[in-house]
Amino acid sequence: MPSLRHTIADDLRTQITTGHLKAGARLPSEPRLAAQYKVSTPTLRNALALLQAEGLIEKIHGKGNFVRHQLRRLTYTGGRLTPDADLHVTIRTTSLRAFGDLIPLLKVPSRTPLTEFLYLTHQGDSPHSLARIYVLQDLAPAELPWCRRPGWAETRETVTARLPTPEEAAALRIGSTLAVLAITRVSSDTTGRVVEAARLVLPGDRANALFITHHTTEEKGTEGRQPTTSSASSRGRVPTGSPAI
Known part of the structure; x- marks a missing residue:
């Protein structure tokens, strides 16, 4: 059975990937989310940490948690x-x-x-x-x-x-x-x-x-054979x- 933090993370992940929560959107405050999911604040923060590790959200000090824009690789x-x-x-x-x-x-x-x-x-x-x-x-x-x-x-x-x-x-x-x-x-x-x-x-x-x-091999003194070049x-x-x- 999934833990509470994974259940919360799955729900928020689905909202993000389906576009219900759009890039740049601010998530509700942590106390509000904890009340919404009926869990303690530490459990809620553990769920958010999973999404942070996946690069789906970011926490900006003093402002809250936001859905991340997709950053180019x-x-x-x-x-x-x-x-x-x-x-x-x-x-x-x-x-x-x-x-x-x-x-x-x-x-x-x-x-x-x-x-x-x-x-x-x-x-x-x-x-x-x-x-x-x-x-x-x-x-x-x-x-x-x-x-x-x-x-x-x-x-x-x-x-x-x-x-x-x-x-x-x-x-x-x-x-x-x-x-x-x-x-x-x-x-x-x-x-x-x-x-x-x-x-x-x-x-x-x-x-x-x-x-x-780049690998280059030259064979000298062998008549009829050409140097070979390969790259990897x-x-x-x-x-x-x-x-x-």
């Missing part, structure tokens, strides 16, 4: 998000000193002066993705970072599927059980010095990661509503 490949024509970005710049895991990430001593660029991407009024870019202050570019510049010799990217931190969940207006695609990108120069480190967070209900590998691509997608293992 982006593909991360080669250090860029595509397509991005209908997205807009707000940028905040902060001066800080290296601490915690920024020290090994940037390979700098504790309290080294840094510049942090916080990128928050929106589709309409809804947050879409979050990025933090760190640059040593003596290397801070005149223009904004997040693009390859002369002198870069290597860029390493680490991709992880995990649950969001409370700060990330609040900034992106997602549930704490919705997996995110977390990408750490570190660029260094020809001496091995880290010149830029970036952390990008993409909710799993709106992101793909695309990896393309793979696409990874973060599961929605549950952490990846």
Whole structure:
């Protein structure tokens, strides 16, 4: 027998998918919904959490719960998000000193002066993705970072599927059980010095990661045989509503 929270979630999900509750609509207050379904407020909140994890609703602090507009899915490949024509970005710049895991990430001593660029991407009024870019202050570019510049010799990217931190969940207006695609990108120069480190967070209900590998094999000294070329691509997608293992 379904639990009360699943029964409530099923009913609200049906109202959303059939258009009875339209995108952008504000749900009744939590006490009112709890009274309507004759359950406690904690049980009602557990039901809403299921819908948040599915990306169907979002909770805006101080305003309530809203049916989410369908956000477009982006593909991360080669250090860029595509397509991005209908997205807009707000940028905040902060001066800080290296601490915690920024020290090994940037390979700098504790309290080294840094510049942090916080990128928050929106589709309409809804947050879409979050990025933090760190640059040593003596290397801070005149223009904004997040693009390859002369002198870069290597860029390493680490991709992880995990649950969001409370700060990330609040900034992106997602549930704490919705997996995110977390990408750490570190660029260094020809001496091995880290010149830029970036952390990008993409909710799993709106992101793909695309990896393309080109394979070329040349066989020399074999008469009558031509070099062969093949290509392979793979696409990874973060599961929605549950952490990846």
